Structure formats: structure tokens, C-alpha cells
Amino acid sequence: MLSTKAWAELLGISVNATPPPVADYAKRCPRSARQVAVRAVILQGVVAVACDVDPDPIIDWFHQQRIGSAIDDFVASAKVQEPGVLLAEDDRTYNLWCYAQKARRKGELLEDLNWGVLYERRYTFEWLDGMQDWDEVTCDA
Numbered sequence: 001m002l003s004t005k006a007w008a009e010l011l012g013i014s015v016n017a018t019p020p021p022v023a024d025y026a027k028r029c030p031r032s033a034r035q036v037a038v039r040a041v042i043l044q045g046v047v048a049v050a051c052d053v054d055p056d057p058i059i060d061w062f063h064q065q066r067i068g069s070a071i072d073d074f075v076a077s078a079k080v081q082e083p084g085v086l087l088a089e090d091d092r093t094y095n096l097w098c099y100a101q102k103a104r105r106k107g108e109l110l111e112d113l114n115w116g117v118l119y120e121r122r123y124t125f126e127w128l129d130g131m132q133d134w135d136e137v138t139c140d141a
Contacts (some may be wrong), residue, residue, distance in 0.1 A: 001111045011099055019092050021084030029080045030130030037078035039127075039134065041071055090125040097122045097139065 005015050014020065029036075045062060049055045065071055080086070097118060103110070122139045126132060 001109060004110050004113045007099075007103075007110055007113075008096060011095070013095050013099075014088075014092055018085070019088040021082065022087040022091070023084060025084040025087045027083050027087075029083070029086055029128055031080070031128050033078040033080045034075050036080060036128070037071075037075040039124075040078075041074070086128065090128070093118070093121045093125050 002010070008015050042062075045058045048058055068075070081089075100110070100113060100115075100118060119139060123137050126137045126139060127134055132138070
């Protein structure tokens with residue numbers, strides 16, 4: 001059984017922490033830095049609850065903040081990556097998603113592939129593309 005990293009290398013997919021940017025790609029992300037930052041804060045709360053953190057204080061904090069005031073500094077400092085960097089990571093995630101789906105249909109397993117993480121990354125890039133609202137995103141492969 002291969003590790004995800006070894007498997008990706010065999011498929012020619014970058015295993016660097018950040019893949020090389022796609023040169024000469026200039027289409028900006030249709031989502032604002034604020035939209036991305038707010039989504040990140042919301043997802044962090046969801047992850048905390050999924051890890052058995054008591055949801056009541058998290059929900060209370062979200063209600064108190066109305067996802068804005070106390071997180072303004074964080075949201076204001078958020079920046080969207082350059083288009084070539086986003087596209088390179090989007091391409092890598094899409095390729096991994098498609099190849100992983102194909103391997104799963106064949107019954108091939110990877111020893112350390114976290115399907116939940118790969119799915120959420122694919123979901124996020126689909127949302128970042130701006131074609132679908134968050135609750136309408138589909139991850140087809």
C-alpha cells in the first residue's frame with residue numbers, strides 16, 4: 001500500500017508544500033478576502049465542534065460577533081493569493097480528487113489519505129471559483 005505522497009509523485013502531482021504557480025494566469029478569485037476570511041472563521045468553529053468541543057460557547061461567540069466586529073482585524077488583514085498560486089493548488093487538489101476517486105472505485109487504498117480533508121479542500125476550491133454558493137457546491141469527479 002502506497003502513502004499518499006508516494007502515490008501523488010507517481011502520478012506526477014506536485015508534493016511540495018506549495019506547488020509552483022501557474023505562469024501568466026491572471027484571473028482573480030471572484031471571492032473577496034473578507035468572504036474567504038469569514039468562511040475560515042466559520043469553518044474553524046465547525047471543526048472545533050466536530051472535535052468534541054462544547055458547541056454552546058462557540059455558538060454564543062458567533063452570535064455575539066455577528067461574524068464581524070471582534071474579528072475585524074483578522075478579516076481586514078486577510079489577502080487572497082495571487083491567481084497563479086490559487087490555480088496551481090486548485091489543479092493539484094482537483095487532480096488528487098479525481099485520481100483518488102478512480103482508485104477508490106478500483107478498490108485501491110492509500111494508507112494515509114484523509115478523504116475528509118481532500119473533500120473539504122476540493123469543496124473550498126469549487127466555492128472559491130465563484131460559480132456556486134457555499135451550500136450549493138458539488139465535488140464531481
